[in-house]
Amino acid sequence: MPPPAATALPRSAPSDLGMSPALVVLTLALLLGIQPVTTDLYLPALPALTADLGARMAHAQLTLSALLLAFGSSQLVFGPLSDRFGRRPVLLWGLSGYVLASIGGVMAPSIEILIVLRTLQGAAMGAAVMAARAIVRDLYQPADGARVMSRALTGLGVIACLCAPIGGLVSDMFGWRLALLVPAVFGAGTLALVAQRFGETLPRRNPDALRPGTLLATWATVLRNPVFLAFSALTTASYGLLFTFLASSSFVFIQVLGLSKTQYGLVMLWNSLAYICGTFICRRWLPRHGVRGSVARAAGLTLAGGTAMGLLALAGVVSVAALVGPLTLMMLGHGVHQPCGQSGAVGPFPQAAGAASALNGFIMMLAAFAIGGWLGTRMDGTVMPLALGMWFWSACIAAVAWTLVRRQGGSRGH
Template sequence: MSPALVVLVLALLLGIQPVTTDLYLPTLPALTQALGARVSQAQLTLTALLLAFGFAQLVFGALADRFGRRPVLLAGLGAYVLAALGTALAPSIEVLIAARTVQGAAMGAAVMVARAMVRDLYEPAEGARVMSRALTGLGIIACLCAPLGGLVSDLWGWRAALLSTAVFGGLAFALIALRFRESLARPDPRALEPGRLVAAWGGMLRHPVFTSFTALTAAAYALLFTFLASSSFVFINVLGLSKPAYGLVMLWNSLSYIAGTLLCRRWLPRHGVPGTVCRASLLSLVGGVCMGALALAGVQAVWAIVLPLTLVMVAHGVHQPCGQTGAIGPFPQAAGAASALNGFVQMVVAFGVGAWLGVALEEHSTRPLALGIAFWGVMLALLAWTLVRRHGGAQPVANKAARSTA
C-alpha cells in the first residue's frame, strides 16, 4: 500500500470512534426524552459501548495476530454496520443499549487493527509521526461529526443521526474490501492458545515502557471521555445551547485537536517522544486546573469551559499518537495483542468515568465536567513527568513472556 493509502485507511479506521460517539452526542437529550429514559440509562448507551469496545479488543487482537488484519477488519466492520442499523431501529432504551454494545464490540476490530497496523509497517518513532498524520484525519472527521449529528437530528430526528453511523461503516468496509492489503508479514499460528496469550499479557503489564504509555493513554482518554459523556447535557441542558451551537463547540474542539497533531509532528524531531509528551502535559494541567477553578468559583458559562478546553484538546492531539505507538513499540511480533491490551485498559478506565458521570450529572451544574477534566489533567502531568520521562526514551526488546507470542 502507498503511504497515502495507509494514512487514509488509518484515518477511517480510527475515525470510526468519533463517528460512533461524537455524531451521536447531540442526540442524547432527545433520545433520552423520546424513549422515556433516565439520564443514567442514556449514559449506558455510551459506557456499555465502550466497555464492550475494550473487552472485544482483547479477542480481536489475538484473532488478528493469528489470521491477519484483513479478515478481522472485514468481519468487524460488517458487524458494525448491522449493529448500527439496529440502533436506528431500536424501540426502547434497553434495545438501544444492547445494539450499542454490539456496535462497540465491532468497533474494537477497526481501532485495534489500525494501531497494530502502524507497528506492522513502521518503527516506533516513525510510527508516531504516521499516527499523528492519521489522527489529523480523525480530527477532520470529528470536526464534521457533532455539527452533522446536530443538523441531521434537527432535520430528521435522532434515529437518522444513528443511521449515519451505518453509512460511514459501510464506506469503511468498501475501502478495506477493495484496497487494503494485509500488513502482517507472518501470522502466528499459536496466537490463540489461552495460556500463551495470558503469559504475553502478563509480560506486557510488567514491561515499563508499555505500562508507562498505557497509563498515559488511559488518562488521556479518560479526560476526553469525561467531556464526551457530559458535554451534551452540560451545554444543552445546563447552559442552554441549541444543538447546532453545541455542534460548533465540538467543531472548535476538533480543530484544536488537529492543531495538536500538527504540533506533535513539529515537536517529535526536536524533543523526542518523552519531551513532546511532557510539553503537552503542561497544557493539559493548565487547561484542566483553570476549568476546575472557574467551576468551583461558580462561573457557569460557555467560555469558562471552551477556552481552557482548547489547551486540553491541543495536548490530546499529542498524547494519543505518542502514547499509542509508544505502548506497542516494544512488541513488533505481538502488535495485535499489545494494541488490544492498551485499548482494553483505556476502555475500562472510561467505563469507570462513565459510571461516575451517570450519577454526577443529576446535578444541574458544569462542575462534574470541569472537575473531572481538572483531575485527569493533573494525572496526565504526573504520569508524563514521572513514568514517561523515565521509561519513554527506551524501546527495549520485549521480555521473554511477550516474545513467546512471536
Template sequence: MPLASRHLVPPMPNGLIVLLLSLLLGLQPVTTDLYLPALPVLRGELSASMAQTQLTLSALLLSFGASQLVWGPLSDRFGRRPVLLVGLSTYVLASLASTVAPDIGWLIVWRTVQGAAMGAAVMCARAIVRDLYQPLQGARVMSQGLSGLGVIACLSAPAGGLLTDALGWRYALLALGIFAAASLALVIWRFTETVPQKNANALRWASLWTTWRHIAAHRTFLAFSALSACSYAGLFTFLAASSFVFIGVLGLSKTLYGAVMAYNSVAYIVGTFVCRALLARWGVRRAVALAAGLTLSGGTLMAGLSLTGWVSVAAIMVPQTLFMVGHGIHQPCGQSGAVGPFPQAAGAASALNGFIMMVFAFAMGQWLGNHMDGTVLPLTLGVWFWSTLIALSAWTLVQRHG
C-alpha cells in the same frame, strides 16, 4: 516509508495508509460525537433515566475495550484483513438495528454490539502502524492518522446536530452505519494484509497467557498506557457530559452545540500537527512532558473558573482548548509507544492498551451517570482530575520508562 525489511514491496502507499488509519480510527468519534447531540432528545422520546442514557455510551465503550482482547490475538493469528471485514460488517448491521430500537434497553444492546465491532477497526489501525513502522516513525504516522480522525470528529457533532434537528435521532444513528459501510468498501477494495508473518500460536492459551503477562509487566507499555488511558478518560469526561452541560445548562441549541464540538476537534487537530513538530525536534519524552504542561494548565483553569462562579461557554472552552492540544500530542505518542516494544505481538499489545483506555472511560461514564446534577461541575472537575493524572504520568512514568 513502510519497513522494507518486513515486506519486499510496500503493501500500500503512505497516502492510502494514512487514509485507512483516519477512517478506522475515525469510527470511534463518529460513533460517539455524532451521537452526542441526540442524547437529550432520545432520553425524552424513550423515557429513559440519565443513568440509562449514559449507559448507551459507557456500555459501548466497555464492549469496545473488552472486544479488543479477542480481536488482537485473532488478528495476530489470521491477519488484520479478515478481522476488519468481520468487524466492520458487524458494525453496519448493529447500526441498522439501533435505528429501529423500540426502547432504551434494545438501544443499549445494539450500542454494545457496535462497540464490540468498533474494537476490531481501532485495534487493527494501531497494530497496522506497528506492522509497518518503527516506533518513532510510527508515532509520526499515527499523528497523521489522528489528524484525519480530528477532521472526522470536527464534522461529526455538527452533522449529528443537523440530522437530529431535521430528521430525528434515529437518522443520526443511521449515519454511523453509512460511514462504516464506506470504510468497509475501502478495506475490501484497497487494503493489503500487513502482518509480516502470522503467529500460529497466537490463540493457544499457554502462549496467549505468556504474551499477556509479558506485555502487562513491561514498564514501557505501562507508562504509555497510563498516559493514553488518562488522556482518553479526560476527553471522554468532556464528551459524555457536554451535551447536557452546553444544551441543558448553558442553553445552546443542538446546532450551536455541534459548532462547539467542531471547535473542540479543531484544537485536537492542531495538537496532532504540534505533535509532529515536537517529535522531529525533541523526541517522544520531551514532547509529552511539554504537552502535560498544557493539559494541566487547561484542567486547572477550567476547574478554577467554575468553582469561582464563572460559568459560560468561554469559561469551559478556552481551558478545554489547552487540554485538547495536549491530547493531540499525548494520544499518538501514548498509543504508538505502548505497542512499540512488541513487533511480534502488535495486535495483543494494541488490544490491551485499548482495553485499559476503555475501562477508564467506562468507570468515568458510570460516575457521570450518577453525579450529573444540573451544573457544570461534574464536567469541569472531572477534566481537572484527569489532567492531574496525565501530568503525573507524563512527568514521571514516561520519563523513566518511555
C-alpha cells in the same frame, strides 16, 4: 512456546504491499475515525433520544459507557485473532458487524434494546481501532510510527470536526434515529475501502497466538513491560479526560448553558480543530524533543487548561467561554498524547502488536466505563462534574508524563 520478544521482524514498506503511504494514512484515519463517528455524532441527539424513549439519565449514559466497555473488551479477542489470522480478515468481519449493529440501533424501540445494540456496535468497533494501531506497528518502527499515527489522528480530527455538527443538524432536521444511521453509512464506506484496496500488513502470522498458554504468557509479558505500562497510563488518562467531556458535554452545554444542538455542534467542531492543531504540534515537536519531551510539554498545556477550568467553576464563573477556553489547551495536549501514547504502547512488541494494542485499548475503555457510571450518578444540573472531572484527569496526565513516561520512555527518538 515462549512469549514474543521485542525483536524486529522483516516488514514490508506500504509500496511493497501495493499500497501508497497516502492510502495507508487514509485507511488508518477512517479506522480510527470510526470511534468519534460512533460517539461524537451521537452526542447532540442524546438528550432528545433520552426524552423520546422515556429513559433515565443513568440509562442514557449506559448507551455510551456500555458501548465503550464492549469496545475495550472485544479488543482482547480481536487482538490475538489478528495476530493469528491477519489484520485484514478481522477488519472485514468487524466492520460488517458494525454496519449491521448500527442499522439495528436506528430501529430500536426502547432504551434497553438500544443499549444492547450499542454494545454490539462497540464490540465490532474494537476490530477497527485495534487493527489500526497494530497496522502501524506492522509497517513502521516506533519513532516513525508516532509520526504516521499523528497524521492518521489528524484525519480522525477532521472526521470528528464534522461529526457533532452533522449529528446536531441531522437530529434537528430529521430526528435522532436518522442521526444514528450516519455511522452505518460511514462503516459501509470504510468496509468497501478495506475490501477493495487494503492489503494484509502482518509480516508473519503467529499460529500459536490463540493457544491459552501462549496468550496468557503474551499478556503477562506485555503487562510487565514498563514502557507499555507508562504509555498505557498516558493514553488512559488522556482518554479519561476526553471521555469525561464527551459523556457530560451535551447535557451541560444544551441543558445547563442553553445552547441549541447546532450551537453545541459548533462547540464540538472547535474542540476537534484544537485537537487537529495538537497533532500538527506533535509532528513539529517530535524531531526536536523526541517522544518524552513532546509528551512533557503537552502535559503542561493540559494541566494549565484543567486547572483553569476547575478554578473558574469553583469561582462560580459559568459560561461557554469558561469551559471552551481551557478545553482548547487540553485538546492541544490531547493531540500530542494520543499518537505518542498509542504508538509507544505497542512499540516493544513487533511480534504481538495485536495483543499489545488490545490490552492498551481495553485499559482505556475500562476507565471510560467507570467514568460513565460515575457521571451517570453525579450529573446535577451544574458544570461541576465536567469541570472537576477534567481537572482531575489533567493532573493525572501531568503526573504520568513527568514521571513514568520520562523514566521509561526510552531514548530521545523512541
